[in-house]
Amino acid sequence: MKLELRFFASLREALGVSQESVTIPVTVKTIADLRVHLIGRGNPWAEVLADGKVLRCALNQHMVDANTALQDSAEVAFFPPVTGG
Numbered sequence: 555m556k557l558e559l560r561f562f563a564s565l566r567e568a569l570g571v572s573q574e575s576v577t578i579p580v581t582v583k584t585i586a587d588l589r590v591h592l593i594g595r596g597n598p599w600a601e602v603l604a605d606g607k608v609l610r611c612a613l614n615q616h617m618v619d620a621n622t623a624l625q626d627s628a629e630v631a632f633f634p635p636v637t638g639g
Contacts, residue, residue, distance in 0.1 A: 555626045562633035568602045585611050586620035588630060608635055
């Protein structure tokens with residue numbers, strides 16, 4: 555499956571990349587699986603996407619949770635929670 559990944563704000567800065575096209579294994583089926591797959595790349599990925607870090611995700615520009623199924627050719631965006639004042 556092919557995906558377009560997007561990283562925003564502090565994630566983009568920490569990873570040094572704002573977007574990336576990837577082909578993922580068939581075992582990666584959900585947003586949570588994708589996160590684990592990316593963590594497997596080692597640092598800085600493991601540190602930035604670590605379990606316990608609060609991240610928001612969007613699939614094709616719609617907010618989703620970690621259990622959402624991935625779709626071929628989808629855009630997956632990761633970003634930190636946004637606060638305002």
